[in-house]
Amino acid sequence: MLLAEIAQVSGRIAATSARSEKVALLAGLFRDAEPDEAPVVIPYLAGRLPQRRIGVGWSTLRHAPAPAGRATLTVGEVDRALSAIAAVTGPGAQGERKRLVGALLAAATAEEQHFLLRLIGGELRQGALDALAVEGLAAAVGAPPQEVRRAVMLGGSLGAVARALLAAGPAALAGFRLEVGRPVLPMLAHSAKDVDEALDRLGPCAVEEKLDGIRVQVHRDGGTVRVYTRTLDEITERLPELTAAALDLPVSSVVLDGEVIALDPQGRPRPFQETAGRVGSRLDVAAAGTALPLSPVFFDVLAVDGRELLELPAAERHAVLARVVPGPLRVRRLVVADPAEQRDRAAAREFSAEVLRRGHEGVVVKALDAPYSAGRRGASWLKVKPVHTLDLVVLAAEWGHGRRRGKLSNLHLGARRPDGSFAMLGKTFKGMTDAMLTWQTERLLGLALNDDGFVVTVRPELVVEVAFDGLQRSTRYPAGVTLRFARVLGYREDKRAEEADTVETVLGFLP
Numbered sequence: 001m002l003l004a005e006i007a008q009v010s011g012r013i014a015a016t017s018a019r020s021e022k023v024a025l026l027a028g029l030f031r032d033a034e035p036d037e038a039p040v041v042i043p044y045l046a047g048r049l050p051q052r053r054i055g056v057g058w059s060t061l062r063h064a065p066a067p068a069g070r071a072t073l074t075v076g077e078v079d080r081a082l083s084a085i086a087a088v089t090g091p092g093a094q095g096e097r098k099r100l101v102g103a104l105l106a107a108a109t110a111e112e113q114h115f116l117l118r119l120i121g122g123e124l125r126q127g128a129l130d131a132l133a134v135e136g137l138a139a140a141v142g143a144p145p146q147e148v149r150r151a152v153m154l155g156g157s158l159g160a161v162a163r164a165l166l167a168a169g170p171a172a173l174a175g176f177r178l179e180v181g182r183p184v185l186p187m188l189a190h191s192a193k194d195v196d197e198a199l200d201r202l203g204p205c206a207v208e209e210k211l212d213g214i215r216v217q218v219h220r221d222g223g224t225v226r227v228y229t230r231t232l233d234e235i236t237e238r239l240p241e242l243t244a245a246a247l248d249l250p251v252s253s254v255v256l257d258g259e260v261i262a263l264d265p266q267g268r269p270r271p272f273q274e275t276a277g278r279v280g281s282r283l284d285v286a287a288a289g290t291a292l293p294l295s296p297v298f299f300d301v302l303a304v305d306g307r308e309l310l311e312l313p314a315a316e317r318h319a320v321l322a323r324v325v326p327g328p329l330r331v332r333r334l335v336v337a338d339p340a341e342q343r344d345r346a347a348a349r350e351f352s353a354e355v356l357r358r359g360h361e362g363v364v365v366k367a368l369d370a371p372y373s374a375g376r377r378g379a380s381w382l383k384v385k386p387v388h389t390l391d392l393v394v395l396a397a398e399w400g401h402g403r404r405r406g407k408l409s410n411l412h413l414g415a416r417r418p419d420g421s422f423a424m425l426g427k428t429f430k431g432m433t434d435a436m437l438t439w440q441t442e443r444l445l446g447l448a449l450n451d452d453g454f455v456v457t458v459r460p461e462l463v464v465e466v467a468f469d470g471l472q473r474s475t476r477y478p479a480g481v482t483l484r485f486a487r488v489l490g491y492r493e494d495k496r497a498e499e500a501d502t503v504e505t506v507l508g509f510l511p
Ligand SMILES: Nc1ncnc2c1ncn2[C@@H]1O[C@H](COP(=O)(O)OP(=O)(O)OP(=O)(O)O)[C@@H](O)[C@H]1O
Pocket: 187, 188, 189, 190, 208, 209, 210, 211, 212, 213, 214, 215, 230, 259, 299, 331, 364, 383, 391
């Protein structure tokens, strides 16, 4: 498939607001694509690079060469060129990348250059595209959309499902089942204002402590253990304590969902950054593990000894979990059989207060009759946290003054719009440690699109967790509101920009 075709369809999808038309355009594109092209076509349309980072910034993109007269570049050629650019390392890397980018652009027509520059520059992001692509793919191969969606959740990636469906048609769907060793997208939560609201919305439920660690999915098959993050990256080697814990369980195979967290000897949580640092570091795992051991805390089980449990009601999965995982490695939970009972409600409030006293961030309330909705932000898990936090995307940063000279300091924060673009909500330079300033300066310069000496605009990729005291109406900002007393709690490297909080969620905090 020619890049020109993708560039055209991308433009037409952006130009129409009719959902059915977008789906029809995508279906047409999938009909034209070769199976092996699907895993590249989808991210391009969504404005993502399959290589994630290719180390090319604004300064490299600034000098576009003369365009080619005729469209000949194929999707495969572009993908190989971008992989080659991403693989360049060592001295002179910047110059070599510049040369490779120049060669790629010289082979592109003016329209393709425009597309490539925006793709590489992160300006093409279309947040809703993956959901539309599922429907377009279903239409192209004649499969029910909900079955394609389920296959994506269980197969872990839309690209893999698209490749299989384009190669073998709807029959390929049967191949996407939960398999031990292959991660599925985790179930996510919505928010509730307080415990009472959560109880009213859910009915019979379990109130669980919400631990501020890192989400992990642990797969054990016999003597082999694999550990995945919420974005399905494998981190087995970095967390030997999880392998050890999984191998101790009295099962032959199991898939567990939980959180890994650094606790102090009294069982109180260490700051999130410490857990995140351990999970993020590949260096000297043994020494890091001794200095800061992490504890796994499991709250769900998706399969055990060859049986898939996703469709079982939560109450039954919880019973299996209690059989398979010993108490100290399980989340603490209180079952509320009848939320209409005043005594049950009081117990739920007290449980939640006690969780906070032990230093945890809040509770997650879960409907007892709900299946495990892989990859969904379902309405059957509701999180309740007293401190308001948002996960926002860094859009730009300002050079610091005084003690912060030479460091990127004041962050411009954005929330996600439905179309995948970001609305700036405000700025903050509060809450950063010196180590964070150094780290963010380096990371942000790697994402820089422009530097006017005062503000560095960056590709919107880094997600930062921000606490704030409320919202204030403001005509200076595009969403009509800004954050009051925003302060940085830490970076969320486990989240992609597509998972940052939305403008809609932010507006939900208006009084
Ligand atoms: N008992 C629990 N049940 C489910 N998730 C839990 C629990 N304890 C901690 N968590 C964490 O909370 C997250 C669920 O909240 P949500 O779906 O909103 O994800 P999130 O955006 O990462 O949330 P947050 O930023 O508040 O941690 C899970 O991804 C998991 O990492």
